[in-house]
Amino acid sequence: xxxxxxxxxxxxxxxxxxxxxxxxxxxxxxxxxxxxxxxxxxxxxxxxxxxxxxxxxxxxxxxxxxxxxxxxxxxxxxxxxxxxxxxxxxxxxxxxxxxxxxxxxxxxxxxxxxxxxxxxxxxxxxxxxxxxxxxxxxxxxxxxxxxxxxxxxxxxxxxxxxxxxxxxxxxxxxxxxxxxxxxxxxxxxxxxxxxxxxxxxxxxxxxxxxxxxxxxxxxxxxxxxxxxxxxxxxxxxxxxxxxxxxxxxxxxxxxxxxxxxxxxxxxxxxxxxxxxxxxxxxxxxxxxxxxxxxxxxxxxxxxxxxxxxxxxxxxxxxxxxxxxxxxxxxxxxxxxxxxxxxxxxxxxxxxxxxxxxxxxxxxxxxxxxxxxxxxxxxxxxxxxxx
Amino acid sequence: xxxxxxxxxxxxxxxxxxxxxxxxxxxxxxxxxxxxxxxxxxxxxxxxxxxxxxxxxxxxxxxxxxxxxxxxxxxxxxxxxxxxxxxxxxxxxxxxxxxxxxxxxxxxxxxxxxxxxxxxxxxxxxxxxxxxxxxxxxxxxxxxxxxxxxxxxxxxxxxxxxxxxxxxxxxxxxxxxxxxxxxxxxxxxxxxxxxxxxxxxxxxxxxxxxxxxxxxxxxxxxxxxxxxxxxxxxxxxxxxxxxxxxxxxxxxxxxxxxxxxxxxxxxxxxxxxxxxxxxxxxxxxxxxxxxxxxxxxxxxxxxxxxxxxxxxxxxxxxxxxxxxxxxxxxxxx
Numbered sequence: 001x002x003x004x005x006x007x008x009x010x011x012x013x014x015x016x017x018x019x020x021x022x023x024x025x026x027x028x029x030x031x032x033x034x035x036x037x038x039x040x041x042x043x044x045x046x047x048x049x050x051x052x053x054x055x056x057x058x059x060x061x062x063x064x065x066x067x068x069x070x071x072x073x074x075x076x077x078x079x080x081x082x083x084x085x086x087x088x089x090x091x092x093x094x095x096x097x098x099x100x101x102x103x104x105x106x107x108x109x110x111x112x113x114x115x116x117x118x119x120x121x122x123x124x125x126x127x128x129x130x131x132x133x134x135x136x137x138x139x140x141x142x143x144x145x146x147x148x149x150x151x152x153x154x155x156x157x158x159x160x161x162x163x164x165x166x167x168x169x170x171x172x173x174x175x176x177x178x179x180x181x182x183x184x185x186x187x188x189x190x191x192x193x194x195x196x197x198x199x200x201x202x203x204x205x206x207x208x209x210x211x212x213x214x215x216x217x218x219x220x221x222x223x224x225x226x227x228x229x230x231x232x233x234x235x236x237x238x239x240x241x242x243x244x245x246x247x248x249x250x251x252x253x254x255x256x257x258x259x260x261x262x263x264x265x266x267x268x269x270x271x272x273x274x275x276x277x278x279x280x281x282x283x284x285x286x287x288x289x290x291x292x293x294x295x296x297x298x299x300x301x302x303x304x305x306x307x308x309x310x311x312x313x314x315x316x317x318x319x320x321x322x323x324x325x326x327x328x329x330x331x332x333x334x335x336x337x338x339x340x341x342x343x344x345x346x347x348x349x350x351x352x353x354x355x356x357x358x359x360x361x362x363x364x365x366x367x368x369x370x371x372x373x374x375x376x377x378x379x380x381x382x383x384x385x386x
Numbered sequence: 387x388x389x390x391x392x393x394x395x396x397x398x399x400x401x402x403x404x405x406x407x408x409x410x411x412x413x414x415x416x417x418x419x420x421x422x423x424x425x426x427x428x429x430x431x432x433x434x435x436x437x438x439x440x441x442x443x444x445x446x447x448x449x450x451x452x453x454x455x456x457x458x459x460x461x462x463x464x465x466x467x468x469x470x471x472x473x474x475x476x477x478x479x480x481x482x483x484x485x486x487x488x489x490x491x492x493x494x495x496x497x498x499x500x501x502x503x504x505x506x507x508x509x510x511x512x513x514x515x516x517x518x519x520x521x522x523x524x525x526x527x528x529x530x531x532x533x534x535x536x537x538x539x540x541x542x543x544x545x546x547x548x549x550x551x552x553x554x555x556x557x558x559x560x561x562x563x564x565x566x567x568x569x570x571x572x573x574x575x576x577x578x579x580x581x582x583x584x585x586x587x588x589x590x591x592x593x594x595x596x597x598x599x600x601x602x603x604x605x606x607x608x609x610x611x612x613x614x615x616x617x618x619x620x621x622x623x624x625x626x627x628x629x630x631x632x633x634x635x636x637x638x639x640x641x642x643x644x645x646x647x648x649x650x651x652x653x654x655x656x657x658x659x660x661x662x663x664x665x666x667x668x669x670x671x672x673x674x675x676x677x678x679x680x681x682x683x684x685x686x687x688x689x690x691x692x693x694x695x696x697x698x699x700x701x702x703x704x705x706x707x708x709x710x711x712x713x714x715x716x717x718x719x
Contacts, residue, residue, distance in 0.1 A: 074614050095620040107611035111633045124620035168619065178618075 023050040023208055024084045024175040026071070031080030033066045033232075040066045042232040044080070048210060048225070053202045055211045055223035059255070063232040064212045068178050071210065072101050084175055095124070100169035101178040104185070106161045108153040108168075114140075115149040118167040125172065139171045142201075159190045166198070170205060177202070177209040184215070195221055216256045220244060228252050245373075250382040253306050253375060259339060262312075262349040264305045265379065268294070277305055277376070280345040282324040287371050293386040294376065303385070304377040309352040311373035314340055315366050316359055324349075324367040328359045342367060465690035474687065481691040491692065494672035497582065501671050502650040504586045505593075509646060510639070512590065513597025518627075520598065521605045530602070533595040541592065545659030548588045549575075552660070575661050578668035585669055588656050593649070597642045604638035605631070640711040644704060651700050672696060 026048040033041035041063040048054045056064040069075040071082060073094035082089050089097050100121070108117050115136055116123075122132045140146040143163040153161060162182060169177060183194045199222045202209045213219055219226045220240045228235040228243060236248045247253035253261050266277040275294060276285040286294065294303075318325075326342040326349070333339075333355055340351045342365060351367060359365050376385045465481055467474035485491045520529045536544065551559040554573035563569040569577075574584040612630050621629060654673045657663065663670035663678065670678070676696065680689025 072614075072618050074617065093622075094614075094617040095622060097618075099618060101615065101618045103611050103615055105611050107609070107615035109612060109616070109630065120616070121619040124616075124625065168615075 023206065025050050026176060026208060026210065027083040028067070028071075029081045029083070031067070031070065031082060032078045033063065033070060033075065034078045040232050041070075044234055046227055046234065046237065048208055051206050051208055052224045053199070053209045053211065053222060054225045054227065055213060055219035056227045056229060057213060057216060057219040057256075058229035059214055062229040064214075064229050065180060067229070068101075068180050068210065068212050071176070072099055072178055073097050098174050099176045099178055100172065100174040102165045102169050102180065102182045104181040106153075106165040108161060108164055110153050112152075113149065114145065114151050114153070114156070114164050117153065117164055118149075118171050120168060121172045135171050136167075139167045142170070143167050158186055159194070162186060162194065166201070170201070174207065177207055179209065179211040181213055182211075183218070184213070198222065217258060220256070228255065230255070246384075247375065248384055250304055250306060250377040250384070253377070253384070257308055259309050259350050259352070261306045261308050261375075263377075264307075264344070264347065264349070266303055266305050268301050268303050277303065279305075279324075281326055282322065284322040284324075284369060284371070286376075290371070290376070290386055295385075302379045304379055304382075306375040306377055307349075307369055308373065309339065309350045311370040312349070312351040313368040313370070314342070314351045314353050314357060314359070315368070316363065318366050319368050321368065324369070326365060326367065328361050328363050328365050330361055331357075331359070340365075461690050461693060464686055465694050467687045469686035470684070477687070481688050484688065485691055485695070490667065490670070490675055491672070493667060494670060494675040497669070498651065498671040498673070501582060501586060502647055504583075505589045505650055506643060506646055508586065508590045509594045509597050510643070513594045513642070514601050516594065516598040517601035517605055520602055530599070533598055536592045537595050539592070541653060541655035542659050544588065544592050545656045548591075548656075549660055552584060576665060578665050581661055581665060581668045585657055585660060588660065589650070592656075593646060597646065600638050600642040601635060604635040608634045636711050640707065643711075644707055647703065647707070648700060651696060
């Protein structure tokens with residue numbers, strides 16, 4: 001399948017649809033959602049700034065979809081408040097909230113043509129016929145589906161249905177866009193293409209967007225801010241680089257990043273300024289400021305060290321500084337990179353290196369840790385010391 | 387398409403004729419690559435001459451011919467005769483010619499269409515409303531059971547029941563109609579102007595639950611995300627119902643309408659029990675008139691002619707209904 005690169009995406013397309021950006025600051029204040037006795041969302045507090053692209057990231061069942069449905073008005077808010085600017089929208093019907101939503105399964109109307117699908121929000125607001133035609137056509141041009149307007153949804157491919165669904169959302173000027181895993185069902189190549197398109201679209205339109213996904217790559221690559229959720233609780237709020245480089249706990253650190261972070265349970269040895277992490281395969285001292293950040297934590301003398309595959313260097317000869325000694329388990333060539341899995345005494349770690357690496361499975365190797373980029377987590381509650 | 391590719395693509399569902407031809411081209415069939423993903427299931431359906439299958443089907447065809455086709459053709463023959471006890475006399479199309487001049491035949495049609503339209507309209511409306519209520523209710527199981535009860539009653543029994551309820555002396559419903567000023571002292575069935583409504587009411591009581599059940603099954607499969615998308619797009623619940631729910635229900639409602647309209651053209655149990663076509667000819671819809679002509683006056687020839695016209699109109703109306711409602715609009719996204 002060939003991915004079509006947009007001929008013309010941008011300002012002149014948008015300006016014919018909309019007059020100027022309408023934005024809103026979305027404030028979620030101590031929101032809870034119960035299904036029976038089960039809490040799906042727990043004391044959620046999020047503030048999405050005007051015009052920002054916010055991604056709610058988490059595995060299935062983490063409460064991200066419930067949050068979105070509460071924003072859209074499709075679920076009742078059990079307790080807490082949601083504000084669009086200063087307007088409390090808890091008790092407003094979906095049609096009065098002025099949001100536009102793109103559903104995971106597109107939710108197109110099968111008995112209507114593409115044109116009528118996109119025109120639906122305008123028709124429901126009694127827009128005059130001439131304006132409907134203009135705006136639907138402008139939206140279709142922007143999304144490059146203007147040649148499909150007469151078709152029915154069942155005649156479209158997955159990517160085209162997706163564009164129609166987005167067209168239906170952007171045809172009118174809502175305060176807030178809600179995207180519920182909109183590209184989860186597309187094939188990998190098209191998904192990568194649509195990521196860029198959606199990001200671009202949001203920049204052009206300037207409207208606040210909340211984008212729910214379970215794919216950390218989508219969140220990292222598109223969002224201005226990410227809210228990581230797990231078990232109904234907000235784990236961390238921050239920019240993609242904050243989430244990636246400074247995860248607040250071991251769960252976030254393990255969920256974000258591909259290939260995933262390596263975790264090693266170590267003993268914390270030493271006092272005063274010289275503290276080191278000791279494992280059967282290594283004994284590496286902390287940097288001075290990291291000793292202060294640890295600040296006598298890890299009381300039981302245990303901690304979890306976390307290090308991403310690209311913060312490790314692998315070599316066959318023992319390097320000068322402190323290193324981890326292990327045995328190569330398997331090499332995986334990933335095009336421009338090579339991923340080496342190294343067996344330690346009780347676990348395996350993955351290291352990202354260059355394809356020029358010559359080690360063979362079974363050979364002894366030495367890993368150097370980039371200590372600016374490693375993390376130490378508490379063994380009991382998992383919070384990050386640094 | 388050659389036989390070989392034909393068999394490679396089709397699975398187990400092949401016609402007997404294809405099998406037969408396959409034997410003639412057996413070399414081609416066996417030349418298929420071994421890795422064919424769907425090998426031909428030869429073990430349970432050995433190739434055989436065509437007449438072998440005809441022999442197998444013969445008993446079924448014979449029974450069908452005896453109970454269905456023979457009476458049908460006999461009906462056509464009857465309609466061209468003037469039949470009396472003891473034998474018939476060939477009269478050609480005289481029976482049909484007489485029908486055209488028979489005012490009771492025309493009135494029968496008008497009454498039938500009125501009756502059928504009233505029944506269908508009321509049953510569809512009330513049935514849909516009930517279905518929506520039941521679908522949104524906590525007590526769905528109980529309500530469905532309760533709704534089933536009228537349908538389980540034999541129509542003649544239901545007619546008798548309502549005969550008591552309508553009774554001008556002690557009927558409870560009669561008393562209600564009277565106290566809200568709808569009727570004076572005569573029973574609803576005793577006045578030519580109201581008798582048909584009385585019958586319609588009984589039919590609606592007995593058969594609305596069928597529409598409710600069918601619509602309820604349809605409501606269960608209306609895609610929820612479409613309803614939600616339309617809500618976010620700005621639709622009120624009422625608008626949502628007409629824009630999303632109803633179009634999704636067309637295919638099942640078509641079945642309900644077809645069933646009910648054909649029943650209205652066939653079943654006259656209620657009328658025979660309640661009014662027998664009276665008072666005067668106020669409820670003498672065409673099937674009742676047919677019954678009278680054929681089995682009271684024993685004019686079997688004319689009766690057959692009426693029956694045939696009824697059959698033809700039923701078929702034509704049914705086909706129109708299917709055309710109107712069954713457009714390919716239910717493609718899922």
